[in-house]
Amino acid sequence: MSDTTHIPTLDDVARVAGVSTATVSRCLNEQQKVSAKTLERVMKTINDLGYTPNFNARAMAAKRTHTIGAIIPTMENAIFARGLQAFQETLHASGYNLLVSSSAYQPDLEAEQIRALVARGADGLLLIGYERGQDIYDYLQRRGVPTVLAWTSHPDGGHASVGFDNCAAMRMLADRVLAMGHRRIAVISGIVEGNDRAEGRLRGIRESLVAHGQDPDALPVIQTAYEIENGAAAFETLMAQDPRPTVVMCGNDVLAAGAISRAKHLGLAVPEDVSITGFDDIELASILHPTLTTVHVPHRDMGCIAAQELIDMVEKRSMGATRKLEVSLAMRESLRPVVEP
């Protein structure tokens, strides 16, 4: 046996089956255009030879890849896992494949990955949030790549998007916190720069303060990357103030998990000594001790709808709509009313 094993091509199949390459191609892509007899013979040959179509050649000739690209800010924690899973499942059901990249919250890396996915021939793209350079939107438009923005709700509906209003959502939670009598609020926020979701959430708290006659500029805020350890460190810093905050509102559940963990180390009881809130309602939120009060985001719905929207744009060249989903509060143990002294 020679070691120069030949990888079978469509030509090989055609030759062995005694038909033209066009017919083999039709057997693969448009079976109804081929007679039953020919189809059977060709399929048998394909099997015998162990032939697999070359994806790149296919993409090149057809100018279609049935591939959708998605770029998410991080894969390290579960923030996007559930939504992306639903996105993937919906795509798969319609015969599309998903290619995922992580941008590590770096705009230039995201730009690079967008170009890479487009260069690979992605039929459409899913991006998180709306805040990015106009040049990127121009590029996407020029290349004619349908794009859906998720996890956000674009202020002026210039783009197709599926998400929710981060600001209004967090404001709803802050309203509740204030209604419970909390007046000394501190915040652990994600990095706001270049992240419209984090910015919106923080703004929601400030707006709520204003509506309740509080001074938003007096609000203690620490911005930090979404990692458990960062949440823990920020919590400790915030609790060193005098007087201590009665509640620490976190930009997401991961930061909140860090805060709760550190509270325990510091000998602080949650919620007796200090209340803590999160955002996202990932699985983690309900197994923490205490269970975490947070904003519930319909991740699976978001993923499904985004996929449907994108497929529609790809196949019908439609414009793509703006879909706004409702969020709700998940009231659990980690938040409770201020006790009068």
Place this chain on the structure above:
Amino acid sequence: MSDTTHIPTLDDVARVAGVSTATVSRCLNEQQKVSAKTLERVMKTINDLGYTPNFNARAMAAKRTHTIGAIIPTMENAIFARGLQAFQETLHASGYNLLVSSSAYQPDLEAEQIRALVARGADGLLLIGYERGQDIYDYLQRRGVPTVLAWTSHPDGGHASVGFDNCAAMRMLADRVLAMGHRRIAVISGIVEGNDRAEGRLRGIRESLVAHGQDPDALPVIQTAYEIENGAAAFETLMAQDPRPTVVMCGNDVLAAGAISRAKHLGLAVPEDVSITGFDDIELASILHPTLTTVHVPHRDMGCIAAQELIDMVEKRSMGATRKLEVSLAMRESLRPVVEP
């Protein structure tokens, strides 16, 4: 402005810059073969035109993609996140891109994705575990695709692999559990069928029991998919036995997190009423309450080494070695000695 915007190709660049396509290609791939003057002019043209090379055409002509594929069983939880992140970073540093798919622990889906990645021209593959059909290994060999197996240590070193001995690792933990006086052990295992890691871990416990003169067949075991909720449900079932186990050993940290959460709901104190152990030492393990005693796996090292190994195999056509990493016990609060009655 017409709406039939043309996407610039290498030909366009060549024409505008007044050189041949070969020269443009050289500017992109082997700059040292081009004169400084030509290079500058071509690069300027590329910029002016906003040209991006077509990945598929490139892959086709060069028969190289600088892309590595990885198929992991799940993206839903963080089990593989850290290792994969390290894998990705190491690849990136050497100019390779990573394509990730999730097989959802389904062997046939994994097979399908292997073919898909090979069809896309992946230069190499990372797979988790060694247990899969011989046909897949044959296929990979025939296509000449270098492959590294990770998260496992293949019994007979027929394949390149980077991992650890799941059986020995879990046995080490079980030895410790037994040394602490526990005799009523129960196990929440991952699904063993088609998962050599889960099988090895379970076997490790049994081997330890035998070594300590216990009957391995009397061990209560529940097999379930790696999800928090499943761990919780299994825990409740196991604790319904009479007499109750004094320790519940879990196949990984995710199951353990579910067990701890359910223990709280049932009013059982951990570790006072029952000890719980995990496996993997993901970030979650140290923020649980109580903190989780588990087996620490060097995920980052594993990812880095796997990447280096794979690149070496791709570029030097080397055979690929078998690398076995050491694991250690992370002794935390959730496990404690049995208290004499």
Place this chain on the structure above:
DNA sequence: CTTACCTGTGTAAGCGCTTACAGTTGATTC
């Protein structure tokens, strides 16, 4: 018996790159 049409198949022209090979030029050597 034409004419028209439908079904199934083949021919061949690309898709946008890379690269072996073949020049062309100017500098260097004897």
Place this chain on the structure above:
DNA sequence: GAATCAACTGTAAGCGCTTACACAGGTAAG
């Protein structure tokens, strides 16, 4: 001054597919 060579650059042949178009043969309609 001819020969040699190095440094660039161009020509053109694919890479493995899809698909517009052409064509053959059979059926139905006039």
